[in-house]
Amino acid sequence: MNYIEFMPKEVKKYVIEYEKGKIKLNKERVQLIDYVAREIGPRLCSKEVFFDADQIKKCIGYIEKWFFKLENFQKFIIAFVFLYFSENKANVYREFLIMMGRGGGKNGLISGICSYLLTPMHGIDKYDISIVANSEEQAKVSFDEIYDVIEGNPALKKTFDNKRARIRNRQTKSVIRYVTSNGSTKDGARDGAVIFDEIHRYESNRDVRVHVSGLGKRPNPRQFYIGTDGYVRDGFIDNIKDKAQKVLTGKTRFNSLFPFICKLDDERQVDDLATWELANPMFHKPLSSYAKDLWNEVVEQYEELQDDPSNREEFMTKRMNLPVADTERSVASHEELVATKREFPDLAGRQCVGAFDYAAVRDFAAVGLLFKSGEDYVWLSHSFVRKEFVDATYGYSKPKETVNGKRMFAPIKKWEDDGFLTVLDAPTISADHIADWFVRMRDDEGYDLQTIVADRFRAEHVQQAFEVRDFEVQYKNKFDAPPGYRLEILRNALAIDSLVAPKVESAFASQNVIFGDNDMMRWYTHNVLRKLKGDGNVIYVKKEDVRRKTDGFKAFEYAMYHSGDLQDVSVGDFYDNVNDWF
Known part of the structure; x- marks a missing residue:
């Protein structure tokens, strides 16, 4: 029996529209129509239930x-x-x-x-x-x-x-x-x-x-x-x-x-705009004036995903009503990390932002300078590690395939030979090593370094080391530092994850990040888990607490927080332009 004939016109018309192919329905709505025929239709015929017309x-x-x-x-x-x-x-x-x-x-x-x-x-x-x-x-x-x-x-x-x-x-x-x-x-x-x-x-x-x-x-x-x-x-x-x-x-x-x-029934359908009607019934043809405006808005947001893929989760969840499954994933894909292995451009005299992550004084610390070159973000990085820690964790002094029965996770000796890290045979990593590296970059290498960004966690430990080297220490939003060299301490470094994530992930996706030959930076970044919280905000966490270090990535993230201050210009270019004025 065709129970549709017993339905009110509001139900009947909607079902007929689907059956004639005038509207597209997702799986759950197709199931709903089947359910209405199976459960409601017979009860209407038996007069167990009725629609109050x-x-x-x-x-x-x-x-x-x-x-x-x-x-x-x-x-x-x-x-x-x-x-x-x-x-x-x-x-x-x-x-x-x-x-x-x-x-x-x-x-x-x-x-x-x-x-x-x-x-x-x-x-x-x-x-x-x-x-x-x-x-x-x-x-x-x-x-x-x-x-x-x-x-x-x-x-x-x-x-x-x-x-x-x-x-x-x-x-x-x-x-x-x-x-x-x-x-x-x-x-x-x-x-x-x-x-x-x-x-x-x-x-x-x-x-x-x-x-x-x-x-x-x-x-x-x-x-x-x-x-x-x-x-x-x-x-x-x-x-x-x-x-x-x-x-x-x-x-x-x-x-x-x-x-x-x-x-949507499947995540891949998002690239077929004709299927968007499955997620938003306003998009049936012909579109109302309201739906036309909404359609243009959603299309614009979809097109922006090409340049900012970090918003894909939000778009899929809120516009397509289909949460993507990978609420936890690597911050960058293997292909995106491979793309960071490019030769550095000429950085002599260029403006840069410094940053460091110094979470634990007994294992790792990472420092770096961020430059802007065209559309690219260039990250020049170095790390300091304690010998006792890398001996116990990575088999530094006696390289071997396994350490304490676990596969070796990091070729510390090779990275040391390549010049990407310094192994310190000391009880702790002194703040002087951190500060001296930036002074060398500023004074000996001649980079235009004005600002260094760091987490508040070790602020007091490093503050004096930077102050004696002519850096003004500024806690973010506490006061405006005078012109000159500045160490800016982020009051809540975790809070910047969701703010910086779109810029960081878009840069990786667009292959606009350059780490040079520094495989250690690719290792740091590979160890980062991008986690989507219940409120939709992004946080960056370690994939594993002890062996998978993320210090270099966190330093890179802190610098990216200030990347908007960077200009693709060197000090030499500035003076050349000044000469052109006369």
């Missing part, structure tokens, strides 16, 4: 009159909000999951539905609604949209008591408010519906349980979960996605959840 019509009419013209996929969703059991007139679905790429109209749809549920047309007095999100700013998105619509329409202002903290329908006494996900502030509420926005930020369902504890005290309670996917794995969003899949495949109670999920 009058409620559907009124809700759609209300939204299109006061808010915006609805797309067919939005009408399809609305129809299932008003699906009821025939026996007791209770709503079939208590929980709704709406996920799609950013810009797909999730918040706008929820704004319209919530506003309607407050009205006498819905027919339930004191049907209060809470909009919940991790931040007040996000929680207010739909609330503010409803507020603005009411403010712009005198007829609605007579119907609603419109306040900045709450909106109240004068006839039904129903109230909508926004709250943050601090569960302690909501225990015992008597809501008719709760909207959970930005669900990708929820690490567990603890706050959800608290916010819905009062549901059921009003007829036909509903929970709406809306958002795009995110970076928090094994948390609330993964659990509810798993629940959605069980519903769609018939492995749990049929009405546990109504899932409307739009996403």
Whole structure:
């Protein structure tokens, strides 16, 4: 039996559009159509359930009159909000999951539905609604949209008591408010519906349980979960996605959840712009005026990925609703590291930024100078290592294939012979070695070095060594150093990871990093794990704590933080230009 004939026109039209190839659906929406035919169709025929056509019509009419013209996929969703059991007139679905790429109209749809549920047309007095999100700013998105619509329409202002903290329908006494996900502030509420926005930020369902504890005290309670996917794995969003899949495949109670999920089916589809409709249903043909503007915006962001691939995770997650699997990966690929092995350009007299990483005085320290040459970042680096440490860890004095049963990780002796590191037979790596190297670069090699950047962790240990060598020590944002040589101490070096990551990774991807013959720098960089945190920020960590050192990369990163100050010019070029003035 073709159950589509028993469906309301809003459902029927959407299904027929798909069957005739007018719209493209991702796997989860194809499953949803199959689910509707398998689970809802027979129950409609047996009159176990029914769609309230009058409620559907009124809700759609209300939204299109006061808010915006609805797309067919939005009408399809609305129809299932008003699906009821025939026996007791209770709503079939208590929980709704709406996920799609950013810009797909999730918040706008929820704004319209919530506003309607407050009205006498819905027919339930004191049907209060809470909009919940991790931040007040996000929680207010739909609330503010409803507020603005009411403010712009005198007829609605007579119907609603419109306040900045709450909106109240004068006839039904129903109230909508926004709250943050601090569960302690909501225990015992008597809501008719709760909207959970930005669900990708929820690490567990603890706050959800608290916010819905009062549901059921009003007829036909509903929970709406809306958002795009995110970076928090094994948390609330993964659990509810798993629940959605069980519903769609018939492995749990049929009405546990109504899932409307739009996403790419495969990461490779992102390069076929015709598939973007799978993630964002606004992109069906013909495009509305809103969709045209959105399309141009997303295309522009996609094209920017060619120059800044570090934003790929954000683009895939937020625009395509498909988190990439490699939330942890190397900071640069093997091919990108091979590309750093190029000959240095002439650096004589050139402006540069110095940096060092001196995390542990008993093993490694790295120093370096960063130059700009055309589009390239040129990194001249050196390291200091303690003999006792490299003997024990890498078999420095007696090179062999294994050390303490483990494969040798670093050819320290070779790098020493190549001049890329200095082995110190001393209890610690003295700060004098660090400071003296920069003085030699400044005074003996003649590089135009004004600023050196370092982590605060060892600031006090090295401060005196630099001060006696005529460097002004400046803690970032504490004061403005006078003109002259300056050691700038970063107050929170970890915080710059997410700030510098786009520049660093774009430079590697564009093959604009030059390490010269220094294989030790390629080793340092290979040892770095780029990790994407739950909030979407990038941090750089070691792949392994003891043997895989990252000091050289961290020094390079600190210098890249100030790379915007660099000019592709030497001191000699400056004086040549001065002579041209006369």
